[in-house]
Amino acid sequence: MKVKVSVPKGTRDFTPDVMLKRKYIFDTLEKNFRLFGYVPIETPALENLSTLLGKYGEEGDKLLFKILNSGLDNKIENKEIKDISNKGLRYDLTVPFARYVVQHRNEIIFPFKRYQIQPVWRADKPQKGRYREFYQCDIDVIGSNSLLNEVELILIINRVFSQLGINVTIKLNNRKILAGIAQKINAPEKLTDITIAIDKIEKIGLEKVKNELAQRGLSKEQIDELEPVLTLEGSNLEKTAFLKTYLEGIEEGEKGLEELLFVMDTLRETFPAVYNLIEFDTSLARGLNYYTGAILEVKANDVAIGSICGGGRYDNLTGIFGMDNVSGVGISFGADRIYDVMEQLNLFGNVADVPAKVLFINFGNEYLPHIYGYSETLRENGISNIIYPDNVKLKKQFDYANKNKIPFVIIIGENEVNNNTVALKNMQTGEQLELTLLQAIETIKND
RNA sequence: GUGGGCUUAGUUCAGUUUGGUUAGAACGCCAGAUUGUGGCUCUGGAGGUCACCGGUUCAAGUCCGGUAGUCCACCCCA
Numbered sequence: 337m338k339v340k341v342s343v344p345k346g347t348r349d350f351t352p353d354v355m356l357k358r359k360y361i362f363d364t365l366e367k368n369f370r371l372f373g374y375v376p377i378e379t380p381a382l383e384n385l386s387t388l389l390g391k392y393g394e395e396g397d398k399l400l401f402k403i404l405n406s407g408l409d410n411k412i413e414n415k416e417i418k419d420i421s422n423k424g425l426r427y428d429l430t431v432p433f434a435r436y437v438v439q440h441r442n443e444i445i446f447p448f449k450r451y452q453i454q455p456v457w458r459a460d461k462p463q464k465g466r467y468r469e470f471y472q473c474d475i476d477v478i479g480s481n482s483l484l485n486e487v488e489l490i491l492i493i494n495r496v497f498s499q500l501g502i503n504v505t506i507k508l509n510n511r512k513i514l515a516g517i518a519q520k521i522n523a524p525e526k527l528t529d530i531t532i533a534i535d536k537i538e539k540i541g542l543e544k545v546k547n548e549l550a551q552r553g554l555s556k557e558q559i560d561e562l563e564p565v566l567t568l569e570g571s572n573l574e575k576t577a578f579l580k581t582y583l584e585g586i587e588e589g590e591k592g593l594e595e596l597l598f599v600m601d602t603l604r605e606t607f608p609a610v611y612n613l614i615e616f617d618t619s620l621a622r623g624l625n626y627y628t629g630a631i632l633e634v635k636a637n638d639v640a641i642g643s644i645c646g647g648g649r650y651d652n653l654t655g656i657f658g659m660d661n662v663s664g665v666g667i668s669f670g671a672d673r674i675y676d677v678m679e680q681l682n683l684f685g686n687v688a689d690v691p692a693k694v695l696f697i698n699f700g701n702e703y704l705p706h707i708y709g710y711s712e713t714l715r716e717n718g719i720s721n722i723i724y725p726d727n728v729k730l731k732k733q734f735d736y737a738n739k740n741k742i743p744f745v746i747i748i749g750e751n752e753v754n755n756n757t758v759a760l761k762n763m764q765t766g767e768q769l770e771l772t773l774l775q776a777i778e779t780i781k782n783d
Numbered sequence: 784g785u786g787g788g789c790u791u792a793g794u795u796c797a798g799u800u801u802g803g804u805u806a807g808a809a810c811g812c813c814a815g816a817u818u819g820u821g822g823c824u825c826u827g828g829a830g831g832u833c834a835c836c837g838g839u840u841c842a843a844g845u846c847c848g849g850u851a852g853u854c855c856a857c858c859c860c861a
Contacts (some may be wrong), residue, residue, distance in 0.1 A: 347850070395859060398784080428861090456861085461784080463855065470861065503858065670861035699819080734821030751821065763821075 346460070346468025346644045350483050352691070354675075359682050361500065362453055365473045368495050369451040372488060374475050377450050379432040381457075382423045389424075391431045391626070391656065399458045401425040410692060425457035429474040430626075430653070430666060437478055437664075438657040446479030446662075453671075465641045465673050474647075476666030478654075486599045486630045486649065493634055493645060493667065494610045500674065502684045503637040504644070506613045509620040510596045511627050511648070513579065516589015517565055517618075520582065521558040529553070530562070531621035537566055538619065565618055572616040579618075593648045595629060626650045630665065636677045642652060694721035695737040697730065699748045706748055710758065710773055717777050721746075737763055744780055 342350060366376075383618060389397055403423040426432050429452045437444060453473045458782060460466055475492065477485045480697075490506060497504045505569035518527040537545050545566060549559050564582070568575050575598060583589035596616065603611040620633055629649030636644055647667030654662045679686055694714060696707050708724055714721045722742070724733045737745050747759040752770070760776045761768040771779065 342852075399859085437802095458860080460860075461858095462853085472861070644861075646861070668861070673861055697820085727816070730820050736821095738821055744808070745820085747819070751819090759819090761820075763833080766821085768820080 338471060344468070346462035346466075348467065356689050357460065357678070358671065358675060360684070361674055361678070362471075362473070365496055365669055365671070366451070366453065367586075368492055369475055372475075372492055372496075374449045374451040377433075377436065377452055378454060379426070379429070379436055379452070381455070383426050383432055383435065385422050385424045385716060387435050388427060396427060399460055400427055401457045401459050404613070424706045427458060428452075428456050429454060429472050429668065430476070430650075433474070433476060433478075433666075434653040434664075435657060438659045438663065441659060444479075444770060447485075447715075448479055449475070449476055451475045465676055467672060470615045471671040473618075473669040474666055476664050477586070478664035478666075479662055481663045482666075483595055483598050483630075485597075487602050488631070489667050490599070490603060490610060490614070491607065491666065493612065494607075496669070497634070498677060501679055502681070503636050505615050505637055507615050507617040507620045507633045507635065508596065508615055509631050510592035511629055511631055512588050512592025513583070513618065514592075514621065516583045516586045516592055517562070519586050519588065521554075521561045523554060523558055526552065526554060527712055534562075534566055534619045535621040542566060542587075566644055568618055570702055575616050575618070576600075589705070590612075599630065604618065605704075621692050626653050628652070632667065632700070639677045639680050641677060643670070644677060656660055656668070690741045690743065692720040692722045692740070692742055693736055694719060694744045694746055695733070695742045696721060696723040697733050697749075698724040699747075699749045700727045703748050705712070705755065706753055708750070710746070713773060714777065714780075717781070719777065719780055730766050735764075743783060746776065 342638065356679075371464055388400055392399075401424055404421055414510075433452065434451070451474065453471065455471050457469050460468060462468060475489070477488075493504070493506060503635060514531055515524065515527055518524045518530055522532065530549065533545050533548045533552060536548070540548075542563075545694065546559050546563075548618070549562070550556075564578070568578060570578075570765040575591060579589075579593055600611065600614060600616070603614060620631060627648040627649040632646065632650035633643045634645035645667055647665070649665040652660065653662045654660070657732065664736050684694075696711060698707075711721050711723055724736065734745065736742075743763055745760065745761045745763060749759075752758055755770070757770050757772055759768055759777050760779060762770050769779070
């Protein structure tokens with residue numbers, strides 16, 4: 337009987353051609369992380385629910401995949417959720433990393449620079465560029481307050497995306513500036529409402545944002561005072577100049593502005609090309625509420641898709657696990673979205689690899705001793721090869737080479753064994769030569 | 784969580800408007816023409832409980848309801 341098979345909602349299989357492209361992205365990321373001295377860690381797919389709950393806001397808690405305790409299959413009726421589930425799938429890599437730091441604090445050498453490339457799970461409703469299982473590629477520096485870390489993260493972003501061929505804009509803001517603005521209009525407790533509303537300015541326009549702010553309990557006067565921030569335009573320098581006056585006397589806001597300026601000035605002076613990608617954007621808020629300083633988000637210039645990388649500074653993430661005063665800053669690359677962007681812009685080019693360079697034709701077991709010897713010699717020369725496992729019609733074997741885009745076929749039969757040669761056929765040109773093994777290796781290497 | 788579109792062969796899709804005998808095409812797959820030479824061509828073949836469950840009807844791929852999946856927008860996010 338035929339069974340209907342499928343993967344669960346919002347998850348995907350990755351076929352070999354897709355995997356080869358994904359690996360190219362992961363390799364590019366990893367290579368650059370290593371160049372800046374980050375070391376890898378991994379954490380379990382499962383975390384205790386107590387680790388995860390309450391870290392992502394109300395919305396995040398709803399999107400957590402909770403795991404049924406084992407051995408309870410038939411007993412779940414009339415039980416509270418907390419009784420039947422005390423584990424969940426990780427929602428991101430940052431919170432598990434905070435847990436990791438607290439748990440391993442005695443072995444870790446601070447400042448600790450780690451990278452982590454693993455899937456995360458969210459019970460979101462899937463749509464374009466949004467999956468229930470997707471990979472995050474995180475780098476964080478923990479145990480250092482220096483703003484040089486922020487600068488470094490931007491340099492890494494630049495290297496990665498220029499190597500991948502994606503034109504990006506790096507949007508930059510600072511949570512302290514947002515807090516300062518909220519103080520300026522006498523609504524510090526409305527910080528979250530304000531950021532959620534102004535985050536939408538590009539999408540829905542000024543008037544609707546003002547309506548939303550009113551709905552969220554801001555007075556007419558407060559909204560009027562906020563308006564110059566909402567409509568703020570111009571170069572980075574013009575914007576910061578405005579805020580310098582606007583936030584004068586508000587300590588937290590001034591501090592945020594100072595931090596932002598340090599990062600931007602450092603880049604402008606030493607990496608002007610990178611600085612050109614930076615856009616100070618007061619409407620950048622980012623949902624997660626654990627950020628305290630710099631926040632940044634990377635957008636692809638040529639494709640309409642959500643952000644492909646984002647992050648920021650969190651002064652006290654480990655505080656929720658009882659370890660205070662450890663500041664961290666990090667970013668997360670969204671590999672799946674980067675893939676979608678590159679696919680849309682046709683940036684993979686010749687990344688896709690072939691399974692092997694050479695296919696050995698199978699004429700029967702009597703030739704195997706020769707073929708095995710040759711095959712090993714090719715491998716020692718770094719040439720990947722496949723011996724066709726069945727002695728079937730040549731048409732089928734050649735077909736196999738064609739379909740897999742294997743560029744060379746080697747035929748060894750009676751003639752070749754007698755002459756101590758191989759017949760090397762180039763599948764693109766159709767040219768076939770009788771050569772010694774060494775000549776064949778040279779030909780393949782020169783291809 | 785809210786709203787909308789879609790679901791027919793391995794794949795991409797016709798057919799649904801106006802219910803009516805045996806549901807089609809292209810590509811792919813298998814075999815042969817061609818047993819030491821692939822791509823092209825020709826011939827033949829296999830492959831569908833029309834997503835699932837129920838309803839209306841003499842009759843449902845076609846109409847109605849529900850469920851699931853998928854895509855899109857919103858919310859939120861990578």
